[in-house]
Amino acid sequence: MKCPDFEILMLMLDGELPEDQLKEVADHVESCPECRKILRSQEHIETSWRDSFISPDDDRFREIEQQLFDRVNHHSSRKWWTVIPIAAGITVVLLGVKFILSEKPPIEIPSGYSMHRTVERQDNAEQMEDSFSQIAPEAESGLDMVMSVTPFETPPIQSEDISLETDTHSRTSSIGYGSGTNREISGATSGGYVEITAGASGTAQGGEELLGAFGCGDEISESLDVNLRGAGGAITENCDYEEGALEETEEEMSHDDRIYYAELVSSSESASGELHQEESELETVLSLDMDTTGLKTVSSVPASSIEDGTEEVIGFQTVDGVMPADEGSLLWRDSAELLTIELVFDINGEPDSITALLLDSLVPAWYLYIPFIFRDTTLVIQRDNICEYFANINITPSCENE
Amino acid sequence: MLLSVLLMIACEEINPDLELLRKAKDGDREAFGELFRKYEKRVFRAARRMCGSDDEAWDITQDAFIRAMQAMDRFDTKYRFFTWIYRITTNLAINYSQKRMRRREVCFDEGFSAEGQQIVKDDLDDMAARDQLLRSIEKAVEKLTPALKAVFVLRVDQQLSYSEIAESLGIALGTVMSRLNRARGKVREEVGSMLGEWE
Incomplete structure (x- = not known):
């Protein structure tokens, strides 16, 4: 056996290597000084760091606990949860405003944001560099922002990665473009950290990431790991895709002429994102907001933007600047009387976030352990009920197998 | 029943x-x-x-x-x-x-x-070397992007399993693995030259 990859050794170190591989790898490590050296040094790094931590005294924790309840008492002299209806009321008002705004196609860019910029498709690295060098400083100027990107109309396929790194205030923004697998993509940031996780099917090594102010992903061919289509974005230094994967992608990636753009709004306290697809009158799909607690609120579904008779596939992407990203996809079909939602799982059996969101309302958490039950399942929801379902995240749709 | x-x-x-x-x-x-x-x-x-x-x-x-x-x-x-x-x-x-x-x-x-x-218990030479290594690791971790740092901390420091990390961060298991590998790679890169002394 040749030396296993670093990732395999780390899986072994973490006790996460599947049983069927464990013996073979362990036998190899036993006889391979080089692998042992890697494992030993990694273990040394990690235990040194872990053991260096000294927990503070309990007294300090008791102070914090007291302050915690004092702070809550400050807001309510009766019961601590009575603050929630007030907050909820404010939220409802805000969401109402948001909903009204989102009912007007096309979507208006909220006021008060520092930037709204469209980046046209670029054919080469130099042009892209120019575009982003203009954007990056503007992105830095505001805490919150909206950025719209009109990216490539066809999949940007390059045999070489193209990237530009801009070090802005101890933060690196990288841009470029490309497609393939196992890559991290980042772009001009919104004055902070923005992450978009794209791609639904995953790879053996794990998911794809688009890091940056924009980007979108879609699964084009089931036989491929993940393809990025029409994505604005960039490849950073971490493009450790395997040789050959790109070629395969080039061959199998289908083109279409839809235009995608991502729109992000983020602040330090909350985040939301939308992926738009422009084709005739068709526009936004769904917006999803999360607060810092990670609990999700689907605030609006502008069903009016879904035209009868439009047969369309709409990618959906939630994006946020401050929290772990979310991902998912919705399939909107035919006369749009029905919302058809495919439950999507990656090859590791992990549901994508929309799938997880939907399943959350249907089954207990243990579905994670038996995802195959729901494979190839499609949920169908009446169009008239879409808003209601999503607003409550309490979906009881009928399930039917395709 | x-x-x-x-x-x-x-x-x-x-x-x-x-x-x-x-x-x-x-x-x-x-x-x-x-x-x-x-x-x-x-x-x-x-x-x-x-x-x-x-x-x-x-x-x-x-x-x-x-x-x-x-x-x-x-x-x-x-x-x-x-x-x-x-x-x-x-x-x-x-x-x-x-x-x-x-x-x-x-x-x-x-x-x-x-x-x-950090705790340093050994003799002065060891202390200096360990101190240097720890500073180096600390610096490397500090430089990680928030997404990578979160996964690294939850695994290496908090010793959560991959699935627990995935649940905590709301990301796929595969993403946990890829981020963790990148984070570890970056830390090793930073610590790099010092590794020899400890291998």
Whole structure:
């Protein structure tokens, strides 16, 4: 056996290597000084760091606990949860405003944001560099922002990665473009950290990431790991895709002429994102907001933007600047009387976030352990009920197998 | 009957805090206090590892529990409390680091202060080498992007399993693996030249 990859050794170190591989790898490590050296040094790094931590005294924790309840008492002299209806009321008002705004196609860019910029498709690295060098400083100027990107109309396929790194205030923004697998993509940031996780099917090594102010992903061919289509974005230094994967992608990636753009709004306290697809009158799909607690609120579904008779596939992407990203996809079909939602799982059996969101309302958490039950399942929801379902995240749709 | 008892036991095993969570959701402060005391150290430690100072870590710890308390009525008890509180902590730590970056006060050499100081027990030579290694690791971790840092801290420091990290951060298992590998790669890169002495 040749030396296993670093990732395999780390899986072994973490006790996460599947049983069927464990013996073979362990036998190899036993006889391979080089692998042992890697494992030993990694273990040394990690235990040194872990053991260096000294927990503070309990007294300090008791102070914090007291302050915690004092702070809550400050807001309510009766019961601590009575603050929630007030907050909820404010939220409802805000969401109402948001909903009204989102009912007007096309979507208006909220006021008060520092930037709204469209980046046209670029054919080469130099042009892209120019575009982003203009954007990056503007992105830095505001805490919150909206950025719209009109990216490539066809999949940007390059045999070489193209990237530009801009070090802005101890933060690196990288841009470029490309497609393939196992890559991290980042772009001009919104004055902070923005992450978009794209791609639904995953790879053996794990998911794809688009890091940056924009980007979108879609699964084009089931036989491929993940393809990025029409994505604005960039490849950073971490493009450790395997040789050959790109070629395969080039061959199998289908083109279409839809235009995608991502729109992000983020602040330090909350985040939301939308992926738009422009084709005739068709526009936004769904917006999803999360607060810092990670609990999700689907605030609006502008069903009016879904035209009868439009047969369309709409990618959906939630994006946020401050929290772990979310991902998912919705399939909107035919006369749009029905919302058809495919439950999507990656090859590791992990549901994508929309799938997880939907399943959350249907089954207990243990579905994670038996995802195959729901494979190839499609949920169908009446169009008239879409808003209601999503607003409550309490979906009881009928399930039917395709 | 037997089946329902078994189911109850299974639920408790999956979610050991179920009873406390139910009470806390009903507004039982003592139950929430118990949850706080159960997880306070882990939350503080995760926060301290992800942010720039002890002060920030205390703020994050308190803030995380306040937010959890205020959102408790929306929390679904089929999930585990500790993964949720890690998630809030991570989000807050990222917020803090963003704010810090906006203030342009990032200082990689800040190092641990007061309560975060490393333990050095060996003789002076060892102490110097260890100190150097730790500083180097600390610096490397500090440089990680928030997403990579969160995964690194939850795995290496908090020793969560991959699936627990995935649940905490709301990301796919594969993403956990890829981020962890990149984070480890970057740390090794930084520590690089010092590794020889320890291999």
